[in-house]
Amino acid sequence: MSHVAASDSTLILSFPEPDVAVLTFDTPGKGANILSRSVLEELSAHLDELEGRESLAGLIIISGKADMFIAGADLREFAASLDISADQVADMCRFGQTLFSRLSSAPFVTIAAIDGICVGGGAELASWCDRRLMSDGTKAEFGFPEVQLGLFPGWGGTVRAPRIVGLGNAVEMITSGASIDARNAYAMGWTVGISPQERLLADAIALVRSEQATGDYQRDRQCWKQPVSISDTELGFLGATASAYIQSKTKGNYPAPLEALEVIMEGSLSTADEACQLEAEGMSKLFGSAVNASLLNVFFLTDHNKKDHGVDTEGIEPRPIKSVGVIGAGIMGAGIAAANLKRDLPVTLTDAAADVLAGGVRGILQEVAYNKQSGAADVDRAVRYAPLLNGTTSDRELAECDVIIEAVVENADVKRQLFARLEPLLGENQILASNTSTIPITELATGLQHPDRFCGIHFFNPVRRMKLVEVIRGEETSDATVSAAVAYAKSIGKSPIVVGDGPGFLVNRLLFPYLQESLELITAGAEIKAIERAAKRFGMPMGPIELYDMVGIDTALFAGRVMWEAFPDRIIASPILPALAKSGRLGQKNGKGFFSYENRKRRAQPDPDLNDFIQVYITGDKQFTNEEITSRLFLPMLLEATRVLESKLVRDVRDVDLGLIFGLGFPPFKGGLLFWADTLGADKILEMLKPLEEVGERFQPTELLLEMATSGRKFYDWSPG
Numbered sequence: 001m002s003h004v005a006a007s008d009s010t011l012i013l014s015f016p017e018p019d020v021a022v023l024t025f026d027t028p029g030k031g032a033n034i035l036s037r038s039v040l041e042e043l044s045a046h047l048d049e050l051e052g053r054e055s056l057a058g059l060i061i062i063s064g065k066a067d068m069f070i071a072g073a074d075l076r077e078f079a080a081s082l083d084i085s086a087d088q089v090a091d092m093c094r095f096g097q098t099l100f101s102r103l104s105s106a107p108f109v110t111i112a113a114i115d116g117i118c119v120g121g122g123a124e125l126a127s128w129c130d131r132r133l134m135s136d137g138t139k140a141e142f143g144f145p146e147v148q149l150g151l152f153p154g155w156g157g158t159v160r161a162p163r164i165v166g167l168g169n170a171v172e173m174i175t176s177g178a179s180i181d182a183r184n185a186y187a188m189g190w191t192v193g194i195s196p197q198e199r200l201l202a203d204a205i206a207l208v209r210s211e212q213a214t215g216d217y218q219r220d221r222q223c224w225k226q227p228v229s230i231s232d233t234e235l236g237f238l239g240a241t242a243s244a245y246i247q248s249k250t251k252g253n254y255p256a257p258l259e260a261l262e263v264i265m266e267g268s269l270s271t272a273d274e275a276c277q278l279e280a281e282g283m284s285k286l287f288g289s290a291v292n293a294s295l296l297n298v299f300f301l302t303d304h305n306k307k308d309h310g311v312d313t314e315g316i317e318p319r320p321i322k323s324v325g326v327i328g329a330g331i332m333g334a335g336i337a338a339a340n341l342k343r344d345l346p347v348t349l350t351d352a353a354a355d356v357l358a359g360g361v362r363g364i365l366q367e368v369a370y371n372k373q374s375g376a377a378d379v380d381r382a383v384r385y386a387p388l389l390n391g392t393t394s395d396r397e398l399a400e401c402d403v404i405i406e407a408v409v410e411n412a413d414v415k416r417q418l419f420a421r422l423e424p425l426l427g428e429n430q431i432l433a434s435n436t437s438t439i440p441i442t443e444l445a446t447g448l449q450h451p452d453r454f455c456g457i458h459f460f461n462p463v464r465r466m467k468l469v470e471v472i473r474g475e476e477t478s479d480a481t482v483s484a485a486v487a488y489a490k491s492i493g494k495s496p497i498v499v500g501d502g503p504g505f506l507v508n509r510l511l512f513p514y515l516q517e518s519l520e521l522i523t524a525g526a527e528i529k530a531i532e533r534a535a536k537r538f539g540m541p542m543g544p545i546e547l548y549d550m551v552g553i554d555t556a557l558f559a560g561r562v563m564w565e566a567f568p569d570r571i572i573a574s575p576i577l578p579a580l581a582k583s584g585r586l587g588q589k590n591g592k593g594f595f596s597y598e599n600r601k602r603r604a605q606p607d608p609d610l611n612d613f614i615q616v617y618i619t620g621d622k623q624f625t626n627e628e629i630t631s632r633l634f635l636p637m638l639l640e641a642t643r644v645l646e647s648k649l650v651r652d653v654r655d656v657d658l659g660l661i662f663g664l665g666f667p668p669f670k671g672g673l674l675f676w677a678d679t680l681g682a683d684k685i686l687e688m689l690k691p692l693e694e695v696g697e698r699f700q701p702t703e704l705l706l707e708m709a710t711s712g713r714k715f716y717d718w719s720p721g
Contacts, residue, residue, distance in 0.1 A: 011042045012064065013049075019057040020205055021050055021108075026064030033063055035121040036074035040099055047102050058109040058208030061129065062201060063116065067139035072120025075149070078287075079296050086284035093280035096121070096155030100128040101276075104221055109211045113204040115197055119143045119179060124153055127160035130217040132190055133204050134182040135197045142190055143179025149299060150292035150669070152260035154283040159275040162268050163224040165189045167235075171242050171264055175257040228268035239265050253539055253669045256286055290679065294671030301658045301672065302495065310471060310486030310498040311479040312651070318487035319429055319480065323348070325401035327418065329360025329391075332435055333407035335463030338367045341385045343492045348390045348398050352408075361391040367464065399425035403488060405457055407435040410558060415444055423448055431481055433457040437508055438562040441474035441501045451476035455485050458505065459494075460663050468662035469494040474501050497659050500649040503566035504559070506656065507663040509644065510673070512563045512571060513636035513698065515556065518544035519574040521632055524620040528594065529606070534629035539667025544633065545594045546604050549587035553580045570636075570698035579613050631688050635699065638677055638685065642702040648720045674715035682709035 010033065012024040023046055025033040033039075050059060063069045081092075103110040103125070112118075112126035115135040123144055126132050134140050144153045144161070152158060152174060161170035165188045173180070185191045195203040211217045230238075239261070246257045263282040267275030286292055309316070322345070326337045329351035337347045341364065349364070351357040369382035390397065398404060399422060406415060415434060423432060432454045434444055445451040456472025469489040473482055482498055489496035499506040518531050522545075532543030548556050557577045564571040580586075580593060587593030588602070595604035624632075641656055650656055657672020670676040677685060685701075686709055692699040708714070 009042060010039045011046055013046055016201065017205060019055055020060065020208055021053075021056060021058070022060045022062060022201070024062050024064045025070055031065070032068050032071040032117075033065060033122070034071050034074045035125070036077060039074075040096065044099055047099075047106070050108075051102075051106060056108045057212050058111060058205075059103075059106065060111045060113050060201065060204045060208065061125070062113040062204070065116070067116035067137060069112075069114045069116050069118035070120075070122025070125060071117055072122055072145075073155075075296060075299060078149075079300070082288040082293055082296075084288065089284040089287040090280040092287075093154040093283050094276070096124070097159075097276045097280070100125055100156055103128040104130065104224070109208050109217050111204045111207055113195075113200050114142065114191075115140060115200055117141055119145055120153070121155055124155040124157040124160070127164065128156055130220065131192050131207060131211065132185075133200065133207060134185055134191045134194055135200045136182060136194050137197050140182040141179040142182075142185045143177070144174045145177040145179065147175060147177040147254070147256040147260060148295065150254065150256050150289060150295040151283065151286050152256055152263065152279075154279060154287075156276060156279070158260060158264045158279045158282075159267055159272050160224070162228050162264060163272070167228055167230055167264070167268055168238055171238065171261060174260050174264060175242065175246055177257075225272045227270055230268065235265065235268070251536075251539075253291075253667065255289070255291060259286055291669045294669050294675060297657075297671040297675050298661060298668045301654050301661070304652075304654055305495050305497070305658055306490075308486070308652075310482050310496065313479045316479055316483045318483040319402075321345070321402045321431075321484065321488040321491065323401045323403075325350070325398040325404035326407060327351070327398070327404065328407035328435075329357045330407070332459065332461060332463065334360045334364050334367075335461065336405060336407060336435065336459050337389065338364045339459075339463050339492050339494070341368045341388050344388065345492065346388045346390070348392060348401055350392055350394075350398055354393070357391050357393070361389060364389060395422060395425060398422070399430075401430070403431040403433060403457075403485070405433045405435055407459075410436060410438065410555075412439050412443060415439070416447060419444070419454070420447055423450065426450075426453075428453075431455065431484060433485065435459055438504050438559045440503060441472045441477070445474050445476065452478040453481050455481050456501075456505070457485055457489065460507070466663065467493075467495045468507070468659060469496040470505050470507060470659070470663075471496050471498045472501060472505050473498060495658065495662055497655040498651060499655070499659075500647070502647070502649060503562055506644060506649060507659050508559065509563070509649075510637050510640050510656075510660060511664055512560060513640045514633055515544050515548060516560065516572055516574060517632050517636050518548075519576050520572060521624065521629060522576065522614065523574070523617055524624075525618060525622045526624045526629060530624060530626070531629055531633075534626050535633060537626065538630055538634065539670060541665040548577075549593035549595055549597075549604065551587070552589050553577055553586045553593050557581050570640075570696070572696075572698075575617050576614050579617070583613055585613065631692065632695075634673075635685070635689060635692065638673060639689075639698070639700075639702055639705070641673055641677075642704045645715075645718055646702065646704050651720060653715055653718045678714040678716055682713075685709075 008028060010025060010027045012026060014022045016022055027033050110129040112129040112132045114132060115137055116139045118126055123142055144157050146152050169188050182194045186194055242261055250257055259282055263279055267278045324340045324345050325348045326333050327350055329349055337349050340347045349360060365382055365386060368385045369377040371378035406418060408414060434456050435458055436456060437458055441456045445454050448454055455477045458470040460466035460468050471482060471485045486496045521531055528545050532545055535543040564573045585592045588597050591598045596607035599605060653674055657674050660666035660673050661668055666673055682705055689699055689701055
């Protein structure tokens with residue numbers, strides 16, 4: 001086999017057989033292959049050479065990286081080009097389309113041999129090949145995730161997909177942004193087969209021979225240049241149902257899926273060349289938009305988090321966590337245990353109440369046995385995970401675990417007594433942690449012999465859905481402990497951020513100004529439905545009042561008291577929560593809170609009895625506009641974020657935005673709280689605050705905000721130094 005490659009090249013050309021060429025993608029020094037401009041130019045140069053060769057039967061495109069075909073376009077190049085003109089966007093699309101389309105018109109068969117991740121621009125490149133063959137590797141996936149960045153496929157994906165797998169399949173894949181595995185790709189028609197990983201290249205070579213013998217690829221080339229064959233009735237029905245579904249999901253906040261639908265539908269009635277032009281024009285409406293910029297920021301937040309070790313000290317190798325102890329078998333403890341089991345980590349679970357422990361074990365096994373594909377419990381999964389879960393009342397068994405996470409009642413005295421009992425049983429390489437959501441870690445560490453091996457590992461409810469974990473560093477927590485906690489959280493699929501110590505830490509500290517302001521709005525005369533509507537229009541998954549019910553009125557009351565004691569100058573102790581709690585209205589947990597949940601689907605519904613409990617506390621009758629409510633809800637959260645930065649509670653401004661998106665559901669299409677604030681600018685924020693300063697001290701601008709307005713700096717310019 002001969003090879004042709006420069007030392008810094010991504011593409012390696014080889015000839016396993018004299019008339020079969022293989023282009024291997026293998027970006028030097030990187031874990032993933034991406035389609036940067038330089039890589040596209042490399043591809044173009046190789047195609048120039050190969051098209052000039054006589055008697056070449058086929059070209060196979062493959063990856064030199066394990067479990068990775070091509071991850072897509074170079075998003076940093078995209079981010080650097082957000083301000084280009086619409087014509088330049090269209091030209092960028094046409095460049096990629098023209099290059100990739102050469103794979104569908106070359107004087108030889110073209111095969112994409114896919115092992116691992118093939119998404120975005122990589123999926124488009126593969127789509128322009130005559131055939132696709134996928135491996136049976138567990139990491140193999142195929143998809144078009146561009147809508148998650150506020151875009152849609154712009155290098156021919158909207159053109160090739162409906163012609164290869166049908167209009168309905170193309171619409172579903174592209175507008176959802178979801179990837180499919182090899183089995184589903186084969187069933188849908190993306191691939192002509194699934195090969196064992198070790199035989200992928202050999203099977204691709206055999207496919208070249210087969211296609212040359214039958215000539216089927218030539219017939220498909222001609223067919224896929226034409227409009228899609230579909231009746232007007234089918235087209236109309238698909239368009240109407242898909243549009244309604246997309247609008248119900250996006251609430252109008254994410255324009256890309258609807259734009260993609262329009263381009264796919266219109267392009268299906270045109271030739272492939274005409275459809276490519278429509279795709280390029282459609283992309284120019286989205287590329288560089290506010291939503292595109294915001295979603296790109298979320299991507300970079302996530303990417304930064306994946307690479308962050310949680311400490312700035314060099315050379316710390318996190319100690320491995322191979323077993324986990326969980327104290328408390330309630331909702332949070334059981335959720336934490338299940339998250340570990342799903343990643344094959346042995347869990348020792350304990351609880352002071354035997355019946356709670358037994359119920360926790362049952363619930364955990366039910367959760368981990370659930371099979372998404374069948375929608376029911378899977379016996380094989382239950383058998384697989386059951387031996388990894390040890391329900392016990394023995395402190396000795398618990399103390400054998402590498403990390404022990406306490407998830408008991410939110411009471412500092414109870415927690416400290418527990419730690420004092422356990423710590424003498426632990427060795428020097430074990431970590432003791434608390435899942436507390438509000439109590440300072442330094443306070444909980446009082447009396448510990450080794451506070452350096454103690455930290456907060458705060459999960460969010462429901463654990464199975466919430467990706468965020470706060471790793472809280474007490475005054476004496478060591479870098480080694482923080483590093484190990486961060487690595488552990490990542491090992492179970494979570495996104496950890498390291499925050500300094502203090503009441504509420506990061507997420508709850510920013511949540512409570514938002515929640516408490518909703519109660520102050522009620523007191524001032526705002527209707528609950530208007531408050532909920534304003535929050536949802538802003539993009540929150542639910543309004544603050546319903547969120548109170550989800551958290552639990554009693555839980556919110558206790559946590560609110562902690563926050564009020566810490567920040568009495570700006571946290572108001574509303575009488576509404578104590579009144580509801582005293583009357584037994586605790587929220588979703590018992591069917592009634594601000595809303596009633598006593599219906600078949602247990603959804604929030606207005607409860608006429610609520611007025612009996614809150615009317616006495618309503619002292620105003622102001623008619624608020626949607627804009628006024630929005631400012632009242634979100635500006636206190638933003639001001640508290642500036643105080644978090646001033647106190648250097650976080651190591652990176654991006655941790656604030658990641659924490660709120662993954663921990664609170666702050667709308668990704670706004671890019672994060674501080675990213676959104678940067679789009680407004682400090683001057684605009686001060687202008688919005690001016691009419692609210694008379695409401696209370698909580699609306700007074702902070703020193704950081706005033707300095708930013710003077711200097712013209714943005715939040716994303718901030719560093720703790």
